[in-house]
Structure formats: structure tokens, C-alpha cells
Amino acid sequence: MKFQRKGPWLETIVSQEWNGLTIDQILRDVWNGPKKQIHQLRMEKGILINGDHAIWSKPLCLGDIIQIKFFSDEEFGVIPSYIDIDILFEDDHLLVVNKPSGLDTHPNEPGQSNTLANAVAFYLQSKGEFRKVIHIHRLDKDTTGAVLFAKHGFVGSILDRMLEERKIQRTYLALVSGLIKKKRGTINEPIGRDRHHPTKRRVSPTGQKAVTHYQVLKIFPKTNCSLIQCSLETGRTHQIRVHLSSIGFPLIGDHLYGEKTTLTRQALHAAKLAFVHPFTAEKVECHAPFLDNPAIFPPDSFQLMK
Incomplete structure (x- = not known):
């Protein structure tokens, strides 16, 4: 389906893909929309079909013009x-x-x-x-x-x-202290608050489930560090930082979790974000260039990603 914004309205013309469906089916089943906002659109008459208030149970026909008030x-x-x-x-x-x-x-x-x-x-x-x-x-x-x-x-x-x-994939690059011999692994350890520090987290049996996958991209014996790629199944506060520190490989520059170099920040970068657009169904894949000056990560880091 093709969409365009016209003032406060999102407009599209019904193609074969939606022919015979109702507005209610599109919002609930095709888009898996939120119940609260669907109810609000119905109550506020926020959907027009061919310029008239939508009849939500009426099947749509090819060429019908749908307008949805998303942009107030x-x-x-x-x-x-x-x-x-x-x-x-x-x-x-x-x-x-x-x-x-x-x-x-x-x-x-x-x-x-x-x-x-x-x-x-x-x-x-x-x-x-x-x-x-x-x-x-x-x-x-x-x-x-x-x-x-x-x-x-x-x-x-x-x-x-x-x-x-987990339909939005987040891929991180990290530099850790130490040479990781295991080429890939998964850290499945719950994370909770550290009772002795207001912002710190720790691996805790009573914490929330947390799963981090990592893959070693390159090791640097002279500087005793490793470049790794991480992906998350969960999104806990400080998850990558806590998990890597817990296995003895804290992030370079992460003073909160035990790394002692003079780097001014932890060497962690959300390098890639990928998902299917909820409306257009197109694959969106964003690569975020490094912003550090001077550089922290090796210049070939993106080329090494799997």
C-alpha cells in the first residue's frame, strides 16, 4: 500500500491487498494496532472513506480513498x-x-x-x-x-x-578489556539493582531476565582488548555493560563496572537498527556512523560486522 500525508490525515487508496477488508480488520489484524487508539479513532470519527465518516464494519472496495487522522x-x-x-x-x-x-x-x-x-x-x-x-x-x-x-x-x-x-533488531559494537577466546556466546543472567549504588546494576538471581548474544570480530593482543558485536533479546538498564563485566570483560572506559583506562566513556555503540515498517511493510535498516573525535573504535569495525 502507498500512503501520503495530507494535513492531519494519512491517505491511501485501497488496492487488491485490502479489497474486501473492513477498517476494523485493517486496524486490528493487519496493523495490530493498539486498542486504546483504535477506540479513540472510532469515538472521534477520525477515519473517512471517500470523504464520509467510515462505517467500520463495511467491506472496502478497490479505489476507495481512506483517510486516517494521525497527525493532529x-x-x-x-x-x-x-x-x-x-x-x-x-x-x-x-x-x-x-x-x-x-x-x-x-x-x-x-x-x-x-x-x-x-x-x-x-x-x-x-x-x-x-x-x-x-x-x-x-x-x-x-x-x-x-x-x-x-x-x-x-x-x-x-x-x-x-x-x-523482538521484531526490532538492535546490533551493538563494543570494545572490551581482555582477549575473548570464545568466538561467540550467550550470556543469560538476570539483572537487578545494586543495593549499594544508586545507579549501578548487577547480575542477581532475583533480577529481571536478561539475554545478550555476542560475537568476537577481532582481538588486539598488543592493547589487550577485543572488538565484539552484541545483540539483545531483552532491554535491561546497562545490560551489555553488566553482562560483559560479569564474565570478566568489562567495556573499555566503563569505570562504573570496573574498567580502569582513561577513556572518557564506555566503548559501546548502537551500530545498526533494523525492522519492518509497520505501515509500508518495507525493511528499514539504519547504520549509525561513529561520532567520536578522536575515534574510539577501529576504522574497519563496520566492515567486520557479521
Whole structure:
């Protein structure tokens, strides 16, 4: 299906793919949409068929024009603040941003304005798009790389579910202290809070389930470190950092978890984000270039990824 935005409306023309389906079936079964927003669209008469209010139980016909009110102006939810950001992908529904080091993903206290979410709000405001800023996942303050944002609540709820169902693949590059001899492995250890430190996490039998897969891409005997690729089945706070430290290979620069070099941040980068677009069904694959100056990672890191 092909879509285009017309003011507050998302418009499409019914093709063979949707011929005979009802609006209710499309929202619930095809898009697996959120019940709350589907109910809201029905109550607010937010769907038109050929310019008239939709009859939700009536089968659609080839050539019918569907309009769905997805793009109403909203408060950003954060203070728009100019910070230069690198947009990796954007359409009417979502955007992927390459987060630099030193930025929180979103405000952690009222009035905070120096986060990636504030920068996204400013960017959208500059384009005349007044949307609530919705982050689908987050990165630690000093972790860099791809972060996914939704531009409206309907797609935000769909993306949240996709993340839970592991339909959004996040691939990380990490430099760890030590030479990992095992070429690949899985760390399946629950993670909980550290009672002795306000922000630290630890492997704990009473923690939440956490699974990290890793693969060694290259070892550097002279500097006693390894370049690895990681993927997550779960998204716990500090997951990669905690898991790698727990097996004796903390991230280079990760002072919180026991690594002692003078690097100013942990060497962790969200290098790739891949998913199927919930509306267009197209494969979206974003590669986030390194932003560090001077460089932290080897220049051939992306070429070594599996």
C-alpha cells in the first residue's frame, strides 16, 4: 500500500491487498494496532472513506480513498532545545537519530532540556511538525548510536509491541578489556539493582531476565582488548555493560563496572537498527556512523560486522 500525508490525515487508496477488508480488520489484524487508539479513532470519527465518516464494519472496495487522522498537533512533552543531531531515517511516522555521547535519551527531571528528546522536539518544531516526542527505546548517556522515535501515539504503541516481540533488531559494537577466546556466546543472567549504588546494576538471581548474544570480530593482543558485536533479546538498564563485566570483560572506559583506562566513556555503540515498517511493510535498516573525535573504535569495525 502507498500512503501520503495530507494535513492531519494519512491517505491511501485501497488496492487488491485490502479489497474486501473492513477498517476494523485493517486496524486490528493487519496493523495490530493498539486498542486504546483504535477506540479513540472510532469515538472521534477520525477515519473517512471517500470523504464520509467510515462505517467500520463495511467491506472496502478497490479505489476507495481512506483517510486516517494521525497527525493532529500535540504538545512535545519536552522543551524544544537546539542540539545538532544526525537523522538516519525519517518519514511521517517515525525517525531514527544517531545519538552522540554525553546526552541522555530523554529528560530525567522536570525542566531538563539538554537531552536527545529535546533536540528531536526542536528539529520537529523547525519543520512545523508539532508532535509528542516518543522514544521507543533508550541508550545510556555515554553510549552512542541509533535511537528510534515515534511521531504519533498509534505507531508508537505498535513499535513498543514490536520491540517486546523482538521484531526490532538492535546490533551493538563494543570494545572490551581482555582477549575473548570464545568466538561467540550467550550470556543469560538476570539483572537487578545494586543495593549499594544508586545507579549501578548487577547480575542477581532475583533480577529481571536478561539475554545478550555476542560475537568476537577481532582481538588486539598488543592493547589487550577485543572488538565484539552484541545483540539483545531483552532491554535491561546497562545490560551489555553488566553482562560483559560479569564474565570478566568489562567495556573499555566503563569505570562504573570496573574498567580502569582513561577513556572518557564506555566503548559501546548502537551500530545498526533494523525492522519492518509497520505501515509500508518495507525493511528499514539504519547504520549509525561513529561520532567520536578522536575515534574510539577501529576504522574497519563496520566492515567486520557479521
